[in-house]
Amino acid sequence: MDTNAPLGRKVTLRDIAAGCGVSRATVSLVLRGSPLVHKDTRARVEAELRRQGYVYNRAAANLRRRTSSSIALVVNELANPFFAEFAAGVDEVVGAAGFVTLLGSTSESPRREQAVLGSLIEHGPGGLILSPAEGSDAVQVLATVGAATPLLLFNRELGGELPEAAHWDVLALDNQQGARQATEHLLALGHRHIAFFGGHDDSSSCRQRHAGYLAAMRAAGAAVAAHWRVECAPTRLDAAACVPALFAAVPAPTAAVCYNDAVALGLMQGLTRQGHTPGRDFAVTGFDDIAEAALASPPLTTLVAAPRARGRQAAQMLLERLRDPGAAARRVIAPVQLVVRASSCPPLA
Amino acid sequence: MDTNAPLGRKVTLRDIAAGCGVSRATVSLVLRGSPLVHKDTRARVEAELRRQGYVYNRAAANLRRRTSSSIALVVNELANPFFAEFAAGVDEVVGAAGFVTLLGSTSESPRREQAVLGSLIEHGPGGLILSPAEGSDAVQVLATVGAATPLLLFNRELGGELPEAAHWDVLALDNQQGARQATEHLLALGHRHIAFFGGHDDSSSCRQRHAGYLAAMRAAGAAVAAHWRVECAPTRLDAAACVPALFAAVPAPTAAVCYNDAVALGLMQGLTRQGHTPGRDFAVTGFDDIAEAALASPPLTTLVAAPRARGRQAAQMLLERLRDPGAAARRVIAPVQLVVRASSCPPLA
DNA sequence: GGCTAGATTTGGATCGTTCTAACTTGCGCA
DNA sequence: TGCGCAAGTTAGAACGATCCAAATCTAGCC
Numbered sequence: 001m002d003t004n005a006p007l008g009r010k011v012t013l014r015d016i017a018a019g020c021g022v023s024r025a026t027v028s029l030v031l032r033g034s035p036l037v038h039k040d041t042r043a044r045v046e047a048e049l050r051r052q053g054y055v056y057n058r059a060a061a062n063l064r065r066r067t068s069s070s071i072a073l074v075v076n077e078l079a080n081p082f083f084a085e086f087a088a089g090v091d092e093v094v095g096a097a098g099f100v101t102l103l104g105s106t107s108e109s110p111r112r113e114q115a116v117l118g119s120l121i122e123h124g125p126g127g128l129i130l131s132p133a134e135g136s137d138a139v140q141v142l143a144t145v146g147a148a149t150p151l152l153l154f155n156r157e158l159g160g161e162l163p164e165a166a167h168w169d170v171l172a173l174d175n176q177q178g179a180r181q182a183t184e185h186l187l188a189l190g191h192r193h194i195a196f197f198g199g200h201d202d203s204s205s206c207r208q209r210h211a212g213y214l215a216a217m218r219a220a221g222a223a224v225a226a227h228w229r230v231e232c233a234p235t236r237l238d239a240a241a242c243v244p245a246l247f248a249a250v251p252a253p254t255a256a257v258c259y260n261d262a263v264a265l266g267l268m269q270g271l272t273r274q275g276h277t278p279g280r281d282f283a284v285t286g287f288d289d290i291a292e293a294a295l296a297s298p299p300l301t302t303l304v305a306a307p308r309a310r311g312r313q314a315a316q317m318l319l320e321r322l323r324d325p326g327a328a329a330r331r332v333i334a335p336v337q338l339v340v341r342a343s344s345c346p347p348l349a
Numbered sequence: 350m351d352t353n354a355p356l357g358r359k360v361t362l363r364d365i366a367a368g369c370g371v372s373r374a375t376v377s378l379v380l381r382g383s384p385l386v387h388k389d390t391r392a393r394v395e396a397e398l399r400r401q402g403y404v405y406n407r408a409a410a411n412l413r414r415r416t417s418s419s420i421a422l423v424v425n426e427l428a429n430p431f432f433a434e435f436a437a438g439v440d441e442v443v444g445a446a447g448f449v450t451l452l453g454s455t456s457e458s459p460r461r462e463q464a465v466l467g468s469l470i471e472h473g474p475g476g477l478i479l480s481p482a483e484g485s486d487a488v489q490v491l492a493t494v495g496a497a498t499p500l501l502l503f504n505r506e507l508g509g510e511l512p513e514a515a516h517w518d519v520l521a522l523d524n525q526q527g528a529r530q531a532t533e534h535l536l537a538l539g540h541r542h543i544a545f546f547g548g549h550d551d552s553s554s555c556r557q558r559h560a561g562y563l564a565a566m567r568a569a570g571a572a573v574a575a576h577w578r579v580e581c582a583p584t585r586l587d588a589a590a591c592v593p594a595l596f597a598a599v600p601a602p603t604a605a606v607c608y609n610d611a612v613a614l615g616l617m618q619g620l621t622r623q624g625h626t627p628g629r630d631f632a633v634t635g636f637d638d639i640a641e642a643a644l645a646s647p648p649l650t651t652l653v654a655a656p657r658a659r660g661r662q663a664a665q666m667l668l669e670r671l672r673d674p675g676a677a678a679r680r681v682i683a684p685v686q687l688v689v690r691a692s693s694c695p696p697l698a
Numbered sequence: 699g700g701c702t703a704g705a706t707t708t709g710g711a712t713c714g715t716t717c718t719a720a721c722t723t724g725c726g727c728a
Numbered sequence: 729t730g731c732g733c734a735a736g737t738t739a740g741a742a743c744g745a746t747c748c749a750a751a752t753c754t755a756g757c758c
Binding site: 022023024025026029036037038041060062063064065066 | 705706707708709712713714715
C-alpha cells in the first residue's frame with residue numbers, strides 16, 4: 001500500500017472508484033460488505049483499497065447517516081485508580097461494540113466539567129457516561145448535554161434542583177448497604193462502640209454510607225455517641241490528623257467504619273502514632289478496596305465495588321439505551337461485597 | 350433555550366439562519382467570532398442560537414476545513430495507575446488546547462492494539478500518542494496508522510524491523526540513568542555487593558536499567574557476581590519466590606537495585622520471610638514510585654517518573670508537531686528522580 | 699426477437715459546515 | 729450626478745461519505 005501516496009491529500013472513495021473504473025456508490029457498498037456487489041467487482045475494489053492505502057472517514061459517514069460512533073466518558077478524576085479501572089471497563093465494552101471512547105477528566109471542578117461537556121458534546125457522541133464532579137449542578141449539566149444525547153450517571157447524583165423532565169439512567173454503588181454490612185460485621189465480632197470516621201456529609205456517597213452505618217447500629221440496638229462521628233477530608237493525611245478526635249471523650253470506640261480506604265489507611269496510621277495497634281486493639285473497615293488495601297499492615301477489611309465490572313456495566317447500559325431510546329429510565333444500584341481481612345479484629349477481652 | 354426543540358432533528362445553522370432572517374454564512378461567521386459581522390446582527394444571531402439551543406457540529410466543520418480536533422491516546426493498560434496518571438496528564442493539555450482525547454486501551458495485546466488503532470484512526474485524529482503493547486510490531490503499527498497522522502511513542506520502542514523512513518517522535522524515561530542513580534546511591538552508602546533483581550532481559554526497559562546498574566558498578570570499580578543478576582516476572586509474587594537465588598552463592602549481596610517497585614516490594618516480602626529485615630540488614634531500591642512505595646514498611650527508596658507530567662509533556666510534544674509537521678523527529682529522554690526512603694540503609698557494620 | 703425478472707451498477711442529492719467570490723449598501727468626494 | 733471604497737452580507741460549491749431512484753445488464757422464456 002501507500003505506493004504512490006500524494007502525501008497531504010488523503011485517499012477517498014473517489015480515488016478508489018477512479019482507480020478501478022467503478023462508481024463511488026459501488027466502492028461504498030464494498031466497504032460496508034453489501035451482498036449487492038458482484039464477487040469479481042468486490043475483489044477488484046478491495047485490491048485497489050489496499051493498493052492506495054485507503055482509510056475510512058467515519059466522520060463523513062456519520063454526518064450523512066446521522067449516526068454516531070463514539071461514547072463520551074467524563075470522570076471526575078481519571079488518575080484515581082478507582083476511576084481508571086472504571087474507564088478501562090467502559091472502554092473495553094465500548095470498543096468491542098465498535099464505538100470509540102471520547103475521554104474527559106474534570107479534576108472535581110464543576111466549571112471544568114461544564115467546559116469538558118461542552119467540548120465533547122460538539123463531537124456528537126452517541127451517549128455520555130458521567131461521573132459528576134462534587135457540586136455539579138443538574139440544570140447546568142442538562143443544558144449543555146441537551147436532551148438529544150442519552151446520559152448515564154455513575155457513582156454520584158447531580159446536585160441542585162432537578163428539572164421536571166429529568167430522564168437519565170443511573171448506575172450507583174450500594175453505599176448504604178455496604179456500610180451496613182461493614183457495621184454488622186463489626187457488631188458480629190462483638191464490638192458495641194463503633195465510630196463512623198471520615199468524609200464530609202455534604203457528599204451524597206458519604207451521607208449514604210453514614211446512613212447505612214446508623215441503620216445497622218439502630219437495628220442492633222447499639223447506642224451512638226456524638227464524638228464517634230468524625231468528619232475529615234477523604235485523604236490519608238487529613239484522616240491521620242483527625243484521629244485524636246475519636247478519643248476526645250468517653251466511651252472511646254473500639255472500632256471504626258471508615259468512609260473509604262484512603263481514610264481507613266490514614267486512621268490506621270494515626271492510631272499507630274498514638275500507640276494503638278490496628279487489627280489488634282482497634283478494628284477498622286474501609287470502602288473501595290483500592291490496591292493498597294490488601295497490602296497495608298494489617299491488610300484492610302473493606303468493600304469491593306469492582307470498578308472495572310462497573311465500567312463494563314455502565315457501557316452496557318448506555319448501549320442498550322442507544323438501541324431503545326424510548327425505554328423507561330433505569331436506576332441500577334450495584335451491590336458491593338465485604339472482604340474480611342486482618343484489620344477487623346474482635347474487641348480485646 | 351430548547352423551548353421548541355423538535356426532539357429528534359438537531360438544530361443546524363440553517364435553522365438559526367431561517368430563524369433570524371440571515372444567511373447560513375453569516376451565522377457561521379458569528380459562531381467563529383469573525384469581526385466581519387455587524388454588532389447588531391451578531392446580537393440577533395446569538396439570541397437565536399440560545400433560543401433554539403444550538404450545538405455546534407464539529408465533525409461537519411472538520412470535514413469541510415480538513416482539520417481535526419482530536420488526539421488519539423492508546424495505552425497498553427489504562428488500569429495501571431502509572432498510565433492512568435499519564436492519560437490524565439495528556440487529557441489535561443489536549444483539552445486545554447481545545448482538542449478532545451480519543452481513548453484506547455490494548456491490554457498489552459498487539460492484536461488488540463491493531464484493532465484499536467484501526468478504529469481510532471478512522472475518526473481522523475490530528476495525532477496519536479501510543480504506548481506500545483509489549484511485542485507490538487513497527488511495520489504493522491505504521492501500516493494502520495499511516496504516514497498522514499503524526500505519531501508519538503511513549504515509554505517503549507516498537508519491535509520488529511524498522512521501516513526505512515520511520516519518523517515519529519519519542520518520549521522515553523531515562524531508565525539507564527535512573528538505575529545508575531539508584532546504584533550510585535547504594536554505593537555511596539558503603540555497599541559493594543549489590544544485586545540487580547527482577548525483570549526479564551527481553552524487555553527493553555529492563556535492559557536499559559540493567560545497563561545503568563552495570564555502568565555505575567563499573568565506574569566504582571565494584572565487581573559483579575553472576576548470581577547477583579536474578580531474572581523474574583515483574584510481579585510481586587514471582588519476585589518473592591525468587592529471593593533465595595540471591596543467596597545461593599557467596600558472596601551474598603547486601604543490597605539490590607530492583608527492576609521496578611512491584612519487584613522491590615516482592616523482594617522485601619521474600620527477605621522478611623527468610624528472616625532478613627529490609628531497611629536494616631539489606632538495602633532495596635525500586636523504580637516507578639507507585640502509590641504503595643511510600644506506604645510499604647519500610648518505605649521504598651525508588652525513582653519517580655512523574656507520569657502525569659510525562660503525559661502533559663507528551664501532549665505538548667504532539668501539539669508542537671501538529672504546528673510544524675515538517676520539523677525533524679524528536680527524541681526526548683525524560684529524567685527520573687531518586688527519592689530516598691528508609692528501604693535503602695547503609696550496610697551493617 | 700421481444701419481454702420480464704433479477705442482479706448489478708450508478709448519478710445526483712444530501713448530511714452540516716466553511717470557503718470563495720461576488721453582491722449590496724451607504725457614504726464621501728470630485 | 730457618478731464613482732470608488734469600505735463594510736456587511738450572501739449564494740453556491742465544496743468536504744467525503746451514503747441514500748434513493750433510476751439505469752443498465754444479463755438470462756430465461758414464449
